[in-house]
Amino acid sequence: MATDKELSDFLENVERRAFKQAVYAVRKDESALDIVQDAMIKLAEKYGDKPAAELPMLFQRILQTTILDYFRREKVRNTWVSLFSGMGPGGDDNDDFDLLESYAAEQGSAAAESSADQIERQQTLATIDAEVQKLPARQREAFLMRYWQDMDVAETALAMGCSEGSVKTHCSRATHALAETLKAKGITL
Numbered sequence: 001m002a003t004d005k006e007l008s009d010f011l012e013n014v015e016r017r018a019f020k021q022a023v024y025a026v027r028k029d030e031s032a033l034d035i036v037q038d039a040m041i042k043l044a045e046k047y048g049d050k051p052a053a054e055l056p057m058l059f060q061r062i063l064q065t066t067i068l069d070y071f072r073r074e075k076v077r078n079t080w081v082s083l084f085s086g087m088g089p090g091g092d093d094n095d096d097f098d099l100l101e102s103y104a105a106e107q108g109s110a111a112a113e114s115s116a117d118q119i120e121r122q123q124t125l126a127t128i129d130a131e132v133q134k135l136p137a138r139q140r141e142a143f144l145m146r147y148w149q150d151m152d153v154a155e156t157a158l159a160m161g162c163s164e165g166s167v168k169t170h171c172s173r174a175t176h177a178l179a180e181t182l183k184a185k186g187i188t189l
Contacts, residue, residue: 002052010055011040017150018063025067035070039063124187131181135174138162142170143178 022032039062145156157164
């Protein structure tokens with residue numbers, strides 16, 4: 001059973017990474033803050049009595065579910081707003097009105113991307129993921145902790161059981177190797 005202190009410490013440690021993960025998913029700071037807050041509350045209310053070792057896995061599952069719930073709510077909300085926006089105060093029937101022509105997707109959203117752009121982005125991400133997987137184990141570990149989990153050098157060194165200099169070396173080698181490989185494949189970031 002996790003104590004209140006363990007739960008509090010866990011939430012404090014995961015808060016920043018969870019926020020970045022949510023912002024990456026929904027691309028809105030305010031919505032991401034709400035999502036992380038909801039996920040933390042759900043974890044504390046429903047799973048606060050679980051062992052401390054289970055908290056990271058539970059929190060990730062709750063966070064992902066909360067993000068999916070956000071997208072479901074947005075889809076329903078956008079559908080209703082679109083349906084009712086055509087009902088102006090004049091009540092006149094405009095035969096030339098086309099909802100698809102008047103619908104403007106929010107810049108940066110998946111709806112604003114063309115199918116070709118979405119496929120290209122997915123292929124690029126798959127290539128990057130494959131190249132990260134090809135890195136030597138220690139480089140990959142340091143790279144993911146530093147740049148994906150947003151851990152600082154000291155935290156990464158402690159987690160990896162090595163010096164801070166080793167972490168910096170592993171990260172440098174990983175980023176240079178990835179940059180060269182991706183550049184050779186025509187991917188520039």
